[in-house]
Amino acid sequence: MSFLEFRQVSVAFGPYVAVEGVSLRLAPGEFVSLVGPTGCGKSTLLNVAAGLLAPSHGEVLLEGKPLRGLNPAAGYLFQQDAILPWKTALDNVALPLVFRGTPWREARERARSWLEKVGLGRFPHHYPHQLSGGMRKRVGLAQVLIANPRLLLMDEPFSALDVQTRQLMENELLRLWQEDRKTVLFVTHDLEEAIALSDRVVVMSAGPRSRVIGEFPIPLPRPRDVAEIRLTPEFLRLHREIWELLRGEVMRAHAGA
Amino acid sequence: MRGLRLRLWQVGLLLLFLAWWEWASRTGRIDPFFFSKPSDIGQRIWRWFSTGEVYPHLYVTTLEMLLAFLFGTLLGVALGLWLALAPSAAAVLDPYIKALNAIPRVVLAPIFTLWFGLGVLSKVALGITLVFFVAFFNTYQGVKEVSPVVLQNARLLGAGQGHLLRHVYLPAAASWIFSSLRTSIGFAVIGAVVGEYLGSAAGLGYLIAQAEGVFDTTGVFAGMVVLMVFVLVLDALVGQVERRLVHWRPKAEGAQG
Ligand SMILES: Nc1ncnc2c1ncn2[C@@H]1O[C@H](COP(=O)(O)OP(=O)(O)OP(=O)(O)O)[C@@H](O)[C@H]1O
Numbered sequence: 001m002s003f004l005e006f007r008q009v010s011v012a013f014g015p016y017v018a019v020e021g022v023s024l025r026l027a028p029g030e031f032v033s034l035v036g037p038t039g040c041g042k043s044t045l046l047n048v049a050a051g052l053l054a055p056s057h058g059e060v061l062l063e064g065k066p067l068r069g070l071n072p073a074a075g076y077l078f079q080q081d082a083i084l085p086w087k088t089a090l091d092n093v094a095l096p097l098v099f100r101g102t103p104w105r106e107a108r109e110r111a112r113s114w115l116e117k118v119g120l121g122r123f124p125h126h127y128p129h130q131l132s133g134g135m136r137k138r139v140g141l142a143q144v145l146i147a148n149p150r151l152l153l154m155d156e157p158f159s160a161l162d163v164q165t166r167q168l169m170e171n172e173l174l175r176l177w178q179e180d181r182k183t184v185l186f187v188t189h190d191l192e193e194a195i196a197l198s199d200r201v202v203v204m205s206a207g208p209r210s211r212v213i214g215e216f217p218i219p220l221p222r223p224r225d226v227a228e229i230r231l232t233p234e235f236l237r238l239h240r241e242i243w244e245l246l247r248g249e250v251m252r253a254h255a256g257a
Numbered sequence: 258m259r260g261l262r263l264r265l266w267q268v269g270l271l272l273l274f275l276a277w278w279e280w281a282s283r284t285g286r287i288d289p290f291f292f293s294k295p296s297d298i299g300q301r302i303w304r305w306f307s308t309g310e311v312y313p314h315l316y317v318t319t320l321e322m323l324l325a326f327l328f329g330t331l332l333g334v335a336l337g338l339w340l341a342l343a344p345s346a347a348a349v350l351d352p353y354i355k356a357l358n359a360i361p362r363v364v365l366a367p368i369f370t371l372w373f374g375l376g377v378l379s380k381v382a383l384g385i386t387l388v389f390f391v392a393f394f395n396t397y398q399g400v401k402e403v404s405p406v407v408l409q410n411a412r413l414l415g416a417g418q419g420h421l422l423r424h425v426y427l428p429a430a431a432s433w434i435f436s437s438l439r440t441s442i443g444f445a446v447i448g449a450v451v452g453e454y455l456g457s458a459a460g461l462g463y464l465i466a467q468a469e470g471v472f473d474t475t476g477v478f479a480g481m482v483v484l485m486v487f488v489l490v491l492d493a494l495v496g497q498v499e500r501r502l503v504h505w506r507p508k509a510e511g512a513q514g
């Protein structure tokens with residue numbers, strides 16, 4: 001049985017149909033990336049998966065059961081800043097534990113080690129406005145991961161980072177994922193990132209009425225190093241194959257805009 | 258130092274104005290009967306405080322004002338929170354709130370005197386009708402302006418209603434509430450003084466009304482100065498508290514420490 005399934009999902013905003021008839025299955029522990037031109041509805045699909053947005057048609061199944069309301073299994077790293085501006089980095093990360101009834105002292109203790117894992121061990125008492133965009137993203141990542149969700153929804157989490165930090169974080173994500181094999185739905189603009197991280201890359205068409213137009217299994221061996229794997233012939237072959245399809249859509253989105 | 262220069266200019270301007278007033282009054286360019294003069298006003302204030310005759314009045318006004326401020330703010334914040342979080346109740350009550358707010362509060366003073374007597378209570382009631390709406394509208398606005406992404410994030414991280422109130426709505430509304438507190442203090446004083454002015458046996462408003470009754474302009478101006486200093490002190494106190502509680506915000510451009 002699939003862990004998460006989109007079944008003929010359509011989402012309309014008023015008269016504008018953003019996505020139409022999207023069907024997608026994520027096996028337990030699978031790492032799936034969603035790529036597509038800007039505005040095609042990737043964030044919209046993540047919102048649906050998180051239970052924040054009800055589809056206009058179709059449904060989302062979580063472990064075979066239709067999803068009603070918020071998705072209890074999901075941790076969602078939003079595309080926009082979503083951490084609380086009035087809490088320090090440490091308190092932001094501790095918060096999900098506090099929501100679950102952990103006392104502040106203990107929650108902060110555990111938050112500290114998560115901040116270190118995302119490379120922010122030196123900034124526990126900084127407020128979000130005192131951190132860079134990339135640092136805020138990493139606080140968000142720690143905040144999502146500390147709650148140990150079984151489903152991880154990530155919306156372009158690393159796009160604000162420089163190349164080095166980005167590869168560091170990608171490897172760190174893969175290492176963490178390898179530990180307990182969460183199911184991951186990962187949205188990115190960056191096809192290379194998608195291939196390097198995923199078990200499967202899903203390509204969406206340009207909007208409106210965006211659909212899934214291609215699914216590519218990525219049979220690259222694990223564990224992977226994202227920097228090294230980019231140089232293998234197999235990677236380049238996959239990249240060429242998927243880019244062939246994606247390029248047309250990107251052009252179409254560009255012409256439509 | 259810039260701050261010092263600024264202060265010198267400010268003090269200089271005041272001294273210049275006072276000197277001109279004194280001079281014009283002494284040389285008969287303005288009529289001392291209508292405008293008094295700074296030295297007389299200063300002397301009067303000195304006498305009030307040295308003989309202690311002003312203290313009972315100051316105490317009454319302070320009491321009225323603090324009670325109006327406290328209860329008006331509490332009611333306003335509570336109702337603001339409630340209506341911001343219960344849109345259907347807000348929709349029902351909206352015209353009533355607008356209508357009540359449209360009443361010029363001064364006309365309520367005689368009614369409150371009738372209902373609650375000449376004592377402290379009628380002034381507190383008048384102050385509350387002024388303070389309440391400031392706190393109410395600001396709290397409502399503050400809660401409505403919470404970033405939806407921050408809110409969704411908190412909910413997905415497991416926040417219940419109580420958590421949301423404590424960690425999201427109230428901190429987000431805090432800066433609005435605090436800016437409203439400073440306006441509220443002014444309104445609470447207006448409520449107290451206008452109430453006293455229109456009918457009472459004690460308070461700064463009563464003092465001013467009495468002086469006016471015997472064409473004692475010095476007394477009127479002295480009362481005004483005491484009131485002014487009184488409000489400035491309270492305002493500074495609230496500013497201090499605000500700075501302690503809302504320190505997460507980026508410092509405003511060009512703000513004076
Ligand atoms: N709340 C909304 N109201 C109206 N239209 C919306 C809303 N949210 C999204 N849309 C529209 O739906 C389409 C898909 O938006 P979405 O944010 O999902 O795109 P995306 O694939 O995540 O884009 P990007 O890669 O730039 O983040 C866009 O055309 C957008 O204008």
Ligand SMILES: [Mg+2]
Nearest residue numbers: 042043079155
């Ligand atoms: Mg998006």
